[in-house]
Amino acid sequence: xxxxxxxxxxxxxxxxxxxxxxxxxxxxxxxxxxxxxxxxxxxxxxxxxxxxxxxxxxxxxxxxxxxxxxxxxxxxxxxxxxxxxxxxxxxxxxxxxxxxxxxxxxxxxxxxxxxxxxxxxxxxxxxxxxxxxxxxxxxxxxxxxxxxxxxxxxxxxxxxxxxxxxxxxxxxxxxxxxxxxxxxxxxxxxxxxxxxxxxxxxxxxxxxxxxxxxxxxxxxxxxxxxxxxxxxxxxxxxxxxxxxxxxxxxxxxxxxxxxxxxxxxxxxxxxxxxxxxxxxxxxxxxxxxxxxxxxxxxxxxxxxxxxxxxxxxxxxxxxxxxxxxxxxxxxxxxxxxxxxxxxxxxxxxxxxxxxxxxxxxxxxxxxxxxxxxxxxxxxxxxxxxxxxxxxxxxxxxxxxxxxxxxxxxxxxxxxxxxxxxxxxxxxxxxxx
Numbered sequence: 001x002x003x004x005x006x007x008x009x010x011x012x013x014x015x016x017x018x019x020x021x022x023x024x025x026x027x028x029x030x031x032x033x034x035x036x037x038x039x040x041x042x043x044x045x046x047x048x049x050x051x052x053x054x055x056x057x058x059x060x061x062x063x064x065x066x067x068x069x070x071x072x073x074x075x076x077x078x079x080x081x082x083x084x085x086x087x088x089x090x091x092x093x094x095x096x097x098x099x100x101x102x103x104x105x106x107x108x109x110x111x112x113x114x115x116x117x118x119x120x121x122x123x124x125x126x127x128x129x130x131x132x133x134x135x136x137x138x139x140x141x142x143x144x145x146x147x148x149x150x151x152x153x154x155x156x157x158x159x160x161x162x163x164x165x166x167x168x169x170x171x172x173x174x175x176x177x178x179x180x181x182x183x184x185x186x187x188x189x190x191x192x193x194x195x196x197x198x199x200x201x202x203x204x205x206x207x208x209x210x211x212x213x214x215x216x217x218x219x220x221x222x223x224x225x226x227x228x229x230x231x232x233x234x235x236x237x238x239x240x241x242x243x244x245x246x247x248x249x250x251x252x253x254x255x256x257x258x259x260x261x262x263x264x265x266x267x268x269x270x271x272x273x274x275x276x277x278x279x280x281x282x283x284x285x286x287x288x289x290x291x292x293x294x295x296x297x298x299x300x301x302x303x304x305x306x307x308x309x310x311x312x313x314x315x316x317x318x319x320x321x322x323x324x325x326x327x328x329x330x331x332x333x334x335x336x337x338x339x340x341x342x343x344x345x346x347x348x349x350x351x352x353x354x355x356x357x358x359x360x361x362x363x364x365x366x367x368x369x370x371x372x373x374x375x376x377x378x379x380x381x382x383x384x385x386x387x388x389x390x391x392x393x394x395x396x397x398x399x400x401x402x403x404x405x406x407x408x409x410x411x412x413x414x415x416x417x418x419x420x421x422x423x424x425x426x427x428x429x430x431x432x
Contacts, residue, residue, distance in 0.1 A: 008032050008134065009347060012154060012164035014144060015171030016043055018050075018116075018123060019315030019332035023168055025063050025126040026340035028134035030347075034127075035162065037142040037154060039171070043124060047116040048200045049243040049250035051075055053415040054107040056330030059337040061109055062420070063126055070122045071245040072112030074104070078225040083238060083278040086217060089229065098408035103415045111415070113225075113250070115243045119329075147180035150309035166343070166352060167311040170332075175317035181308050189300060194375060195259040196297040198323060199271055201289040203249040205242070213281035230277060235377065238275070238282065251285055252323070257296075266294040297322050299375045302368035302391075306335075307356035314339070319367040321374040325381075327414065328374070331367050334419040338362050341423040362419075362426050365391040370414065381407065 009032045013020050016038035024034045052060065052072070060067070077099065080089040104111040127136050139156075146155030152167035169177025182189055208214045217226065225241040239252040255274050257264075264270075271294070272286055286292075299322065306318045315332035322328075342355040369391035373381050396417070403409065 008345075009165045009343060009349075009352075010163075011035070011166045011168065011343075012037070012152060012162055013168045013170055014147075014154065014177050015169070015175070015315075015317070016040075016138060017170065017172060017315070018120065018329055019317070019335065020168070020170035021120065021123040021127045022059070022063070022333055022336040023170055023314060023339055024136050025123060026336045027343055028127065028136050029063065030340070030343060030345045031134045032343065033134060034136040035164070036127075036136065036138045037144060037156075037162075038138060038140050039142060039144075041141040043138060043140060048202055048252075049113050049241065049248070050116050050119060050329045051111075051113045051241075051326045052119070052333070053111050053326070053330050054103050054109040055415055055417040055419065056333040057110040057112065058107065058418065058420070059333040062337065062340070065126065066122055067110050067112065070112075070114050070118045071243070071247075072110060072114045072118075073242045073244075073246055075111045075113050075225060075241070076102075078227045080227045080229065081217065083228045083230040083275070083282060086228075086279050086281070098405045098412055101412050103412060106412075107416050107418075113241050113243045115248055115250075118244060144176050147177055147311075148309075149177075149181050149184040149311045152310035165310065165349060168339070169311060169313040169317045170315050171317055173316045173320045175313070177311065178303075178313055178317045181311060181313060182303065184308050185305065187304055189303070192299040192301075193259045194297045194299050194322070195257050197255045197257050197264045197294060198297055199253040199255070199266065199292050199294040201251050201292045203251060203285065203288055205247050205249060207288045208249055208285075211281070211284060214284060217281070228278075228282060236274065238278070238285070240285070251289070253286075254323075261296075263296055264294045266292045268292060297375075300371075302364075302371055305360055306363060306367070307360045310352060310356070312339075312356055312359055318363075319371040321371055323374070324377050325370065325374045325414070327370050331370055334367070334417075335363060337419045338423055341420070341427065358426060362422055365393050366396055366417075366422075369396075378407070378411070381410065 011027055011032050011034050013023055013034060013036045016036050020036060024036055028034050082089055143157040144154050145157045152164040153161060155161045169175050171177055208218050228238040230236060236255045241250050243250055272283060300320050306313045314335035319331060321331060338359055342359060369388050372384060372388060
């Protein structure tokens with residue numbers, strides 16, 4: 001083969017979650033050889049619901065994702081109620097006509113909430129389908145004990161060593177690839193206790209429909225997201241929305257705590273005590289839960305680079321998002337769109353390092369800004385304006401501080417962002 005000739009890359013992906021499978025599906029289509037290493041012994045997803053906004057669904061549509069098979073539920077403007085009286089809460093955010101923009105109509109791409117299992121199953125089909133393009137091989141129960149960032153290599157606990165042209169770390173917040181990348185770059189990681197606990201659980205729709213009081217609140221919500229908060233002066237909240245064609249109710253309880261407190265226990269009595277001032281009918285939502293998962297929210301600051309050596313981090317391994325802005329999955333999908341645009345069938349081996357630099361150029365500022373914003377409730381994002389200016393870009397400008405529509409504009413801008421347009425702008429400039 002002549003130097004500089006296009007090749008089929010040998011790409012190693014650590015992690016088979018949303019980021020890993022989407023990356024595999026995107027890169028396989030270019031004819032590359034993909035090898036996935038997943039630590040679990042089952043290629044299955046766990047967890048509750050996830051919201052995929054148009055900035056993420058645009059990427060899914062590009063790889064022919066089947067939105068109907070994934071049973072997503074359309075996300076509309078939320079209904080908001082006081083937790084103690086169930087009276088509708090008016091003007092919870094600064095008044096702006098921008099809040100009324102339908103981001104799905106604006107972009108032509110879905111704004112949906114999915115059960116993670118359904119989303120994962122459809123991504124798995126796309127990643128593993130045999131259509132004569134590239135190949136995907138999956139190794140389950142893979143315990144990685146060595147990561148070579150410089151040379152795109154991973155070693156397993158059984159002694160096997162895998163060598164690739166490119167290594168993608170998509171193994172989530174506890175990523176072994178991220179850890180190795182930070183050691184390689186000499187960067188340390190600060191983890192901050194945010195002083196928030198989160199509890200999540202799922203209910204069947206019948207659990208709500210068979211209860212007169214709960215059904216009334218659900219109907220009031222008109223199949224929209226239902227955010228329920230106490231009276232002024234308290235920031236704890238219950239967020240309630242549906243997935244799986246409306247059959248499953250996703251519940252999220254957010255509770256402010258003192259920083260440094262002991263790790264929370266998923267104890268129903270303790271959670272009920274925290275929400276004891278909520279309306280009695282809402283407490284039934286907690287009591288009907290079969291399993292409640294609870295954990296402390298911890299913030300990680302943006303790292304200096306997503307790419308080192310022949311390795312790139314994506315998803316939570318690169319920019320772990322907290323739940324306040326609902327952008328974690330969407331940012332992973334934007335990462336995958338960039339990988340697809342960079343590592344095409346025309347890729348040459350001698351351009352891999354250059355392409356990884358371009359990945360960082362396209363993704364670092366936006367993904368870091370979204371990561372920082374995810375650490376506070378939406379109503380407090382304006383308090384971060386000074387810190388976020390470091391990550392501002394010409395095509396992703398922050399609204400003026402005195403703009404009364406600023407918060408709404410920022411929300412709409414993030415949900416309608418076109419990552420493919422960004423790729424075209426950067427790559428067009430790089431090719432001039």
